[in-house]
Amino acid sequence: MDPRTGWVAAMSLAQLVSWGSLYYTFSLLMPALEADLGLNRVEVSGAFSAALLAGGVAGVQVGRWIDAGHGRAVMSGGSLLAGAMLLVLARIEGVVGLYAVWIAIGAATAAILYEPAFAILIRRWPDDYRRSLIAMTFLGGLASTVFIPLSAWLIDAFGWRRACEVLAGLHLLLCLPIHLTMLAGEPPGRARTTAGAAGDAPTLRALATSPAFLLITAFLVGFMAFTSALSAHMVPLMRERGVPAAWAVAIPASIGAMQVLGRVVLFVFEGRIDPRRFDRLVPLLLPAAIALLLAGGGSVVAALAFAACYGIGNGLITIVKATSIAQYVSRERVAALSGLQQPAAALARAAGPILLASLWSATGDYGLGLWVLLGAGLVSAALLRLAQARALPQP
Incomplete structure (x- = not known):
């Protein structure tokens, strides 16, 4: 087996466990946490929001550490922290412990989910990373289906x-050894660049204030809010549209499979697709999915078309977000730059569901919210197109 193939397969397995146990399992824990700890839904769900925000804050430093060549320590430490905190979670007795544990888990996610893994992959193979990156998302896309x-x-x-x-054991006995083994021998860290030296590459500050980076960050924030809002409200949205009850659950459940399908198709045809054109077209799939839902009313066929379009688009936009900094700003500083985006991305992810709920409360249905999502999706797609026009030259 090609060493890179084994590397990608092992890291993908760690992504499956990390996403499944830390992200998708929380909703299943909510009723038990409420009953056992005597808390209400707002108190419990607030712990998950705190974890998202903590992950965003931690992501800044994580990116810097990876950029400095400490990716093995970062991801191994993240797996160790995640496993330890799940063990502590099994022993908590109140709301203070719940929040403390999930804030620590949020910091762990910043070190072990897609962003650090993608950054390390790009650092290892800076001139040939796209197919490996796409392959790494296959198992991650099935995390909800499995976990x-x-x-x-x-x-x-x-x-x-x-x-x-049991979930803690998966982190300590599976993910931790994977990260310790697979991330050995990583490329050396980048030396700090001094401003003003002739011939030096751009400083991190110059890259982070470039129009291309700022536009990509705005694109990321827009679609983070878009997808988090839609994911949180998917089932009640389907029911409100008049979709039969069984389909209202089955259609959201099919989105994970559609994500993987889109990535598999991209993997097969990767060498035949112009990356810049791909980056322009993929973001349009998400507002197109909203348009299908608006046009179809309560039709099951329209809802299925929405799920296919949204699922494929959401699966592929992960690739766009993961590669846009390397493609349009800097391959060498992708870890640090991606880390700088994480606080804004976390805020958007936390705010999206609340904003859509506020629109629903103001109008009594999701109609206005869907039109706002449609407009936000189109604006966000346009921002990436503008970023392409302001792309920095790559060495």
């Missing part, structure tokens, strides 16, 4: 505290 039923079974069979201990 929602697995975690539900663990909670039902053994209780939520034992389930957390």
